[in-house]
Amino acid sequence: MAVAYSSAPNTARRSIGKPLSRGAALALLVLGALLTVLPFYFMFVFATHSRGEIFNLPPPTWFGHNLTTNYDSLLGRVPFWRNLWNSLYLAVLSTVTTLFFCSLAGFAFAMYNFRFRDQLFAMVLATLLIPGALNIVPFALIMQAFGWIDSPRALWVPGMASAFGIFLMRQYIGSAIPKELVEAARIDGDSEFGIYRRIVLPLCGPALATLGLVTFINSWNNFLGPLIIFRSVETYTAPLALRTLQGLVNTDWGALMCGVALTVVPLLVVFAFASRQLIEGLTSGALKG
Amino acid sequence: MQARIPTVPERLPLRARWDNFQRRYAPYIFISPFFILFAIFGLFPIVFSLYLSFHAWQPASGLGSMTFVGWRNFTDNLTDPTFWQSLKNTGIIALESGIPQHLIAIPLAFAINMSLKRVQGLVTALYFLPYITSVVAIAVIFVTIFSWQYGVLNVVLTSLHSLPLIGGLFPAENINWLGNRNFIQPAVASVVVWRYVGWNVVLYLSGLQAIPRDLYEAASVDGASVWQQFRYITLPLLRPIMFVAITLTLIGNLQLFEEPYIIAGDSGGIGNMALTTVMYMYRTYNFYSDAGLAAAMSWLLFILIGALTFLNNRIFGKSRLSGSD
Numbered sequence: 001m002a003v004a005y006s007s008a009p010n011t012a013r014r015s016i017g018k019p020l021s022r023g024a025a026l027a028l029l030v031l032g033a034l035l036t037v038l039p040f041y042f043m044f045v046f047a048t049h050s051r052g053e054i055f056n057l058p059p060p061t062w063f064g065h066n067l068t069t070n071y072d073s074l075l076g077r078v079p080f081w082r083n084l085w086n087s088l089y090l091a092v093l094s095t096v097t098t099l100f101f102c103s104l105a106g107f108a109f110a111m112y113n114f115r116f117r118d119q120l121f122a123m124v125l126a127t128l129l130i131p132g133a134l135n136i137v138p139f140a141l142i143m144q145a146f147g148w149i150d151s152p153r154a155l156w157v158p159g160m161a162s163a164f165g166i167f168l169m170r171q172y173i174g175s176a177i178p179k180e181l182v183e184a185a186r187i188d189g190d191s192e193f194g195i196y197r198r199i200v201l202p203l204c205g206p207a208l209a210t211l212g213l214v215t216f217i218n219s220w221n222n223f224l225g226p227l228i229i230f231r232s233v234e235t236y237t238a239p240l241a242l243r244t245l246q247g248l249v250n251t252d253w254g255a256l257m258c259g260v261a262l263t264v265v266p267l268l269v270v271f272a273f274a275s276r277q278l279i280e281g282l283t284s285g286a287l288k289g
Numbered sequence: 290m291q292a293r294i295p296t297v298p299e300r301l302p303l304r305a306r307w308d309n310f311q312r313r314y315a316p317y318i319f320i321s322p323f324f325i326l327f328a329i330f331g332l333f334p335i336v337f338s339l340y341l342s343f344h345a346w347q348p349a350s351g352l353g354s355m356t357f358v359g360w361r362n363f364t365d366n367l368t369d370p371t372f373w374q375s376l377k378n379t380g381i382i383a384l385e386s387g388i389p390q391h392l393i394a395i396p397l398a399f400a401i402n403m404s405l406k407r408v409q410g411l412v413t414a415l416y417f418l419p420y421i422t423s424v425v426a427i428a429v430i431f432v433t434i435f436s437w438q439y440g441v442l443n444v445v446l447t448s449l450h451s452l453p454l455i456g457g458l459f460p461a462e463n464i465n466w467l468g469n470r471n472f473i474q475p476a477v478a479s480v481v482v483w484r485y486v487g488w489n490v491v492l493y494l495s496g497l498q499a500i501p502r503d504l505y506e507a508a509s510v511d512g513a514s515v516w517q518q519f520r521y522i523t524l525p526l527l528r529p530i531m532f533v534a535i536t537l538t539l540i541g542n543l544q545l546f547e548e549p550y551i552i553a554g555d556s557g558g559i560g561n562m563a564l565t566t567v568m569y570m571y572r573t574y575n576f577y578s579d580a581g582l583a584a585a586m587s588w589l590l591f592i593l594i595g596a597l598t599f600l601n602n603r604i605f606g607k608s609r610l611s612g613s614d
Contacts, residue, residue: 025400032397033415036487039430040418042441046433101322108319112312120320127327130335133544133567134591137341137574137583138334141348158330161323186308192315221423223547239425243551246429253433260426271421275414278421283491286533 043264046257066254073255074245078233080259083241086152087263090226090237091219094156098215099208101161106169107200111182121170127163128285140228154229155222164285165211171288172207173200210281213274217282220267238263342585347578362585372586374561375569376593378474382549382565383542385478386485390538391531393482394489401490402497413494416487424484428551431480435466442466473558477549481542489534496530497523532605539601543594546571566590 048067074080108114109121139158148154177200185195201208226237233244242263245256271278342362346355366372401412419427434441443463466476500523508518546567549558555572557564564572566586574583 022403025403028396028400029404029412032393032486033412035483036416036418039427039434039483040422042434043426043430046430105320105323108316112316114313114316117316120324124323127331130331131540131544131591131594133546133570133594134338134587135331135334136567136570137580137587138338139330140574141337141341141580142330142334144348158326161326163323163327166320166323186312192311192319196319217421221421223423223425223551239423242425242429246432246551247554256429257433260429263423264426267421267423268418271414271418275417276410279414279417279491282420283488283495286492286537287495287530 040264040268043257043260046253047261049254051251051253067258070252070254070258073252074258077245077252077255078236078241078259080238080241080262082234083236083238084262086235087220087237087239090152090155091216093152094159094219095212095215097156097160098162098165099212102165102211103169103173103201103204103208104196105161105166106171106173107196109166109170110174111177111179111200124163124166128167136224136228139225143229149229150231150235151229152235155219155225159215162215165215168211168281168284169204169207171284172204176207177203206277209274210277210284213270213278214281217267217270217278338584338587341581342588344581346580348580358581362581363589365582366586366589371561371564372566372569375557375564375566378562379543379545379565379567382474382478382481382545382563383539385475386481387535387538387542389478389482390485390489391534394486394534395493395527397486398490398493398497401494409494413487413491416490418487419484420488422484424547425551427480427484428548431476431483432467432552435476440466467552468559470560470562473553473562477552477563480548480552481545484548485538485541489538492530492534493527496527500526532601535605536598536601539597540594543590543597 045063047070048063050066050069105124109117109124143149143154146154181199182195185199190198221239222237223239223243226240227243230236230240233241236244238259242256242259245251245259341355343357343359344355345358345362397416401409404412436443440463443466447463464472466472504522505518508522513521544567545565549563549565550568550571552558553563555576557568557572567590570583570586570590573579573586
């Protein structure tokens with residue numbers, strides 16, 4: 001993709017609104033936005049064209065009439081709704097378990113003074129520094145040994161208490177929930193878990209939403225994990241099913257694009273409603289770390 | 290961070306003693322899931338993979354067939370031309386995608402920072418869209434865009450060729466992006482760029498928005514030119530976030546797998562030109578089922594990542610992050 005490197009106006013700031021540089025900035029933003037959106041646009045356009053129409057000169061730039069044919073062809077090749085369901089099942093389980101264990105641990109790190117607390121928390125953060133590539137081979141071997149190949153457990157169990165999630169919850173609980181509230185509940189004779197369930201959890205709404213979204217998206221888009229674990233088209237998640245379609249000798253690109261669109265649209269919908277939270281959640285590790 | 294408030298009452302009735310006991314051990318119980326899971330799925334696998342890298346083992350033939358071979362897995366990798374090629378590919382794709390990402394993201398973040406508050410959120414969200422999209426979906430779309438004879442990209446490029454003045458910058462012929470040894474790496478790299486620009490825009494934007502406006506106002510009162518303001522205010526203050534962004538790009542790019550894997554397939558593309566080290570490791574494990582060799586490869590990559598991150602720290606990270614905890 002050819003991208004304009006030059007014309008970057010390092011000139012104006014918000015305070016100094018020189019019309020010229022403002023115009024240049026706007027032009028740059030529009031160009032960037034076009035390059036960002038176009039692939040999505042072509043995804044939808046191609047999903048409505050037959051294979052023959054996609055590979056034509058010039059390629060189609062407007063919607064065709066082949067959507068239903070593509071859809072039927074897609075379902076004829078892979079059980080795509082089943083694959084989407086597998087993706088959803090995995091994402092929901094990942095999200096629910098992650099929210100529970102991370103908020104519990106985050107609460108402990110934020111609200112208690114216990115021995116080795118800071119060292120243990122540093123350990124949690126240190127695990128974030130381990131490159132994922134190191135874990136690929138042993139992950140595959142361990143799941144083989146557990147007999148968890150082809151079972152979604154292999155993907156949601158290891159990440160139940162993620163370091164990133166604990167970090168996020170600790171930040172939030174430490175800054176948003178007054179310690180006095182916990183002390184008061186304790187004086188009222190509430191048990192420690194009761195405090196978590198009745199006082200802390202209801203107040204964690206925003207952080208839970210952010211962490212939930214991040215976990216869900218990461219699970220939905222995960223490719224390498226499922227690639228290692230799932231071996232039959234019945235257990236495939238949506239991205240794996242797409243990959244299979246693409247790998248066929250006679251790829252039906254229209255059907256494939258239809259599947260791609262079905263995989264991406266739910267994400268776009270979620271993102272439309274919660275883009276701000278998602279962006280903050282995904283980048284918080286980098287920005288607060 | 291809150292100050293610790295020691296709560297030690299004078300005398301403890303039984304009930305309070307139970308409460309204290311519960312209070313003392315509750316936090317350990319609450320954080321235990323992480324440590325248990327990490328022990329099983331994090332620590333043990335890593336130790337095991339280190340052990341494995343000194344052994345020859347075909348996983349299919351059971352644990353009994355593991356034989357100690359010393360450093361042979363490492364020397365085998367280091368004398369394997371394909372391994373070196375995979376490292377070279379990884380490095381080239383990392384540079385071809387890493388540098389443009391930041392060169393594009395910084396001006397875009399500037400432009401967003403200049404624009405009206407109303408549109409900032411919308412534009413940022415738009416740029417972030419590729420980052421949250423499934424890589425498989427992205428790669429599939431780009432394969433059609435890069436298509437040699439019928440791809441949108443070639444149609445656009447060759448039609449730009451007929452423009453006056455700047456036409457010479459564009460190819461007259463269709464470029465065989467995915468079938469030509471010289472073009473498959475830039476093709477993969479540009480997909481990575483497209484995917485991560487928005488991510489970096491968000492990082493840089495947050496850095497820019499943290500710079501106090503009155504600094505610029507004071508500088509312009511003192512007669513500093515716009516370029517000087519950029520050079521002496523923006524750049525130094527953006528440095529910490531630049532360091533973070535570059536570090537993340539470096540670590541991520543050295544472990545590149547998904548984009549080249551979908552675009553080029555198991556084969557690693559024409560002449561193995563899109564075979565990254567993680568792809569080769571996956572191939573070694575999955576198709577050659579040589580677990581020891583693959584484990585040794587992952588440690589070699591780990592050492593490389595560690596060394597480059599350390600270098601990056603020394604060169605770039607003098608000003609450590611001002612912890613905003």
